[in-house]
Amino acid sequence: MSSSHHDWLHQQLPRWQTDGILSAPAAERIKELYPLEKPGVGLGQILLGVLGALLVGSGVITLLAHNWDSLGRAVRLGLAFAPLLLSQLLSLWVMRRGETAQLWWRELAGLLQTLAVGACIAIVSQVYHLGGTWTEFLLVWTLLSLPLLPLLRSHAVAAVSSVALATWAVGRNSFQGVWYETAMAYPVLLLLLLACWYLAHGWKAPPVMLRWIAVPSIAAGLGAAADVACSVHKNYWQHEHHFVLVLQLVAVAMLLFPLTRRGREETTWKKPHQILGTLWCIGFAFICSYAEAADHLAKGLRTLITEPFSLVVGLPALAFTWLAFKHQRWALLAIAASTLLPITALGGEIFFGLAGNLYLLALGVALIVLDSKGQLSAPRLGALLIASLVLTRMADSDLGLIAKGISFIVVGLAFIGFNLHLGRRNKSSQALS
Amino acid sequence: MKALPLVAFAVVAVIQCLVPLASIGKYEQVLEKGQLIKLKCAAPDPYDPLRGRYLAVRPTPQSVVSDIERGQRAFVTLKLDEEGFASPVSIGLERPKSGLYAQVERSWGDNFDWPFDRFHLNEKLAPEADTWFAENIRSAKGITAEVRVLDGTAVLADLSVDGKPMRQLLAERLNAKP
Numbered sequence: 200m201s202s203s204h205h206d207w208l209h210q211q212l213p214r215w216q217t218d219g220i221l222s223a224p225a226a227e228r229i230k231e232l233y234p235l236e237k238p239g240v241g242l243g244q245i246l247l248g249v250l251g252a253l254l255v256g257s258g259v260i261t262l263l264a265h266n267w268d269s270l271g272r273a274v275r276l277g278l279a280f281a282p283l284l285l286s287q288l289l290s291l292w293v294m295r296r297g298e299t300a301q302l303w304w305r306e307l308a309g310l311l312q313t314l315a316v317g318a319c320i321a322i323v324s325q326v327y328h329l330g331g332t333w334t335e336f337l338l339v340w341t342l343l344s345l346p347l348l349p350l351l352r353s354h355a356v357a358a359v360s361s362v363a364l365a366t367w368a369v370g371r372n373s374f375q376g377v378w379y380e381t382a383m384a385y386p387v388l389l390l391l392l393l394a395c396w397y398l399a400h401g402w403k404a405p406p407v408m409l410r411w412i413a414v415p416s417i418a419a420g421l422g423a424a425a426d427v428a429c430s431v432h433k434n435y436w437q438h439e440h441h442f443v444l445v446l447q448l449v450a451v452a453m454l455l456f457p458l459t460r461r462g463r464e465e466t467t468w469k470k471p472h473q474i475l476g477t478l479w480c481i482g483f484a485f486i487c488s489y490a491e492a493a494d495h496l497a498k499g500l501r502t503l504i505t506e507p508f509s510l511v512v513g514l515p516a517l518a519f520t521w522l523a524f525k526h527q528r529w530a531l532l533a534i535a536a537s538t539l540l541p542i543t544a545l546g547g548e549i550f551f552g553l554a555g556n557l558y559l560l561a562l563g564v565a566l567i568v569l570d571s572k573g574q575l576s577a578p579r580l581g582a583l584l585i586a587s588l589v590l591t592r593m594a595d596s597d598l599g600l601i602a603k604g605i606s607f608i609v610v611g612l613a614f615i616g617f618n619l620h621l622g623r624r625n626k627s628s629q630a631l632s
Numbered sequence: 633m634k635a636l637p638l639v640a641f642a643v644v645a646v647i648q649c650l651v652p653l654a655s656i657g658k659y660e661q662v663l664e665k666g667q668l669i670k671l672k673c674a675a676p677d678p679y680d681p682l683r684g685r686y687l688a689v690r691p692t693p694q695s696v697v698s699d700i701e702r703g704q705r706a707f708v709t710l711k712l713d714e715e716g717f718a719s720p721v722s723i724g725l726e727r728p729k730s731g732l733y734a735q736v737e738r739s740w741g742d743n744f745d746w747p748f749d750r751f752h753l754n755e756k757l758a759p760e761a762d763t764w765f766a767e768n769i770r771s772a773k774g775i776t777a778e779v780r781v782l783d784g785t786a787v788l789a790d791l792s793v794d795g796k797p798m799r800q801l802l803a804e805r806l807n808a809k810p
Contacts (some may be wrong), residue, residue, distance in 0.1 A: 276656060280649065287645045294641055316648050321651045327659045328686075328788040330749040346644040355762060380703075589641060 205233045248303035249310055249355050256314025260321065270324055281320035286312040290351060291465030309353030313344040334370040337363055345391065349398035357396060357405065358412045364388045365416035365423075372423040382423035386511050389417060401412070404462055406470045414453070414471040421449045421512065440500040441506065443483070444541065448512040450479035451535045455519035455528070463526070469578070477534050481584065484559050485535040487544075490552030497544035497551075529574060533565045559588045582617045586610050643803040662787045666780030667732060669710060669718040671746075685752040685758030685799075689788060690776055695742040702738050707784060709733045715779050718779075720744075727784060734786040747780070748788040757802045764802065 212229060215221040221229070259282045270278075290308040293300045317340045324331070341363040349355045368385040378384065396405070405413065425445040454476025466475060486492050490505075516538075523532050536558070543554035566581030568613050593606050671691035700706050706725055710732045711716040723744060727733070730783075736744040753761060775798065778790045791798035 279652070283648065287648070291638075291641065291645075294637060313646075319652050320655075321649075323655055327655070328689075328748050328751050329655075329659075330745075330747055338705045339651065343648050346640070350641050350644060 208233050208414040248307040252307045252310035252314070252355070252425040255260040256311055256318070260314065261319045268596055275322065275326055279319045279326075282315040283312070283319045286315040290347070293351065294462050297576075305351045305353050309347045309351040309356040310359070312347055313340075313356055313359055316340060316343045317584040324600045332370075334367050337367050337370070341367065345395055348392075348395040352399040353359075354409050356405060357392075357399075358409055360392055360395075361413040361416040364392060365420035368420040368423040384425045385420040385424040389420060404459075410469070411471050414475060418449065418453065418475055424447060424513070425449065427507065428506065428511075439592060441502040443486070444496070444499050444503045445481065445506070445512060447483050447511060447538055448509065448516045450476045450483070451538055452476075452516040452519055454480060454531055454535050455527075456518070457522045459521055463528070467576070473531065477531075477580075480534045480537045481559075481562075484540060484555060484562070484586075485591070486555075487537065487561060488555030488591070490548040490551060493548045493551035496541040500541045500544065527574075530566055530569050530577060533569075536562075556588065556592065559584055563588065567599070578621060579618065586614045647696065655786075658785065659787050662780050662782040662785050663789060666782035666787065667787075668716065668789070669712060669732070669779050669781055669786075670716045670775040671718055671779060672774050679789045685755050686752045687758075687761055687775075689746075689749055689791070690749050691746055691777055694720075694744055696724045696744070697742050698738075700725060700738045702740060704738045706736055706738055706744065707733050708736045708744060710781075717776075723805070732781060733784055734781050735784045747786055748777075748780075751777075751788060751791050751798070753802075757799060757806065760806050761798070764805065777805045 209230065212221065212226045216223060216226050217481040220306040234466070236621075282535075284310070290312050293304050293308045300433065304514060308576075308612070318345075320339060323329075341360055344356060345360050347353060348360060348559070364385065368388075371380070371383040371384075379387075425442060429442040453472040456472050458470075463469075487496070520532070520535065523535070539554055540558055544551040563583075563585035567578045570578035570581075589610050590607065593603050596603075598606075649723050673689050673691045689790070696708065698706075700723060704725065706723050707727050708723045709721045709728055711721050723736070723738075727735075734746070736746055739745045774793075776792050777788055780787050780789050780793055793801055
């Protein structure tokens, strides 16, 4: 149920009480179950504040990049600290205002201070001609700015930090050295980021825009970490397919990430982790529908079991699977079940390809059946899966062009028909409500 | 307003200042008390969006045979000739107990990377450095990096050409133009 449904429900409750449909305690209970969101804080105002902070911060960095070498070292270093101290004073002022401080002031202060920290360490390294890599600079910058997330409860700092940490991991994925200097440290940094978010907002879900920034960032960071972990294995092909299997575990963890009941009822586009997890899992299932991939995945599976990094992503995936069972998230569990397909590769190519095809067909049917039984599901995705499977197999087959053409037309018509049926059903259910 | 968040903010603010201040203290000490060494180098002119224009500093004597793996930090022991130019003698993972040495990072083959790779310039001087370098790339004049070294920490102090500071040389060329 979306927030607009909650608004409607709250508007109806007084009338239902007056009409004697509901008692006062029952109305209160409904209000608790379907709470109203706090009044909006003006997205435009926040965006303008963030944009202003970005422009001011970028301007300061550009001014410092001019390199005022006629001024002398002490003055230049003093100039490096001036924006930092001013931004710290602004943040202090915002914090002292407590709850009365408008949200956009928090975002502005957090972002300005973050940029000022970056400018300060950049000018120090400019004055002393320090070398070092951009990834080292980025990590120091992010770690110094990250505490502003719980202190100012700034979404902008959360967004910048999640992107910066993922960028660090991607930039560090080919680095050779001890594990904490490579992308393998990303899961630890991610836990730090999540701890900071928890200190700031508790279990409250981030706003949708932040989700769409954070989720792809986290996926990229974990992907980079998996790449480094798997590159330990010298055999290129073994590495590649082992890597694909680790990414599948990451996708399952994202897909089945536990949500509150309200979170589960939100529309799909508000849950980027589910969208990305679903896309990966289905792509993986399609790979498994080709018998040729069986040998490589079977080898990768043997390496996966001995790889410690598999536990880092495998244990959360397993825990989330258990929670998904508990909350009866059957549609998502059906999608995540593609993880089991590589096991059939141990039985040989024939089992593997067959299992992949049967799984995709069963998944498509299950998504349609679950929806018809009133469960949360994605029937159009189910139909799309069946259609794609039939078309792919027809394209691969040795059938003549006439047979292929006719089958394409039949599948296309069936798909259009099913889409029309769903459209009519949704329309009639809306009219009834 | 509760006191704890304010105290936490104060701690964070102090750390944000202390990290760059600690670097400043360390490098100032090296510049003040460190031994001067010279390194011959090549210097083309790229750009860093955060820190502005700089000359890429690539000292020439960079290789010394050892089996230390790529990416590992190591200590290179240096010897100076009569003109003060440094060359590497040996490289090891353990910090030498005495003598002239600098911390470096092992790169490809027998090469190693110094902890500095750039000399930042004012954006007005940087294009002049481009021109100067194009004109002098084949001449006998070489760019010398003047580096201060103290307890293994090396800081690039200046770049010079025939004993003249690079900045001064470029400023003179710029002023001489109509």
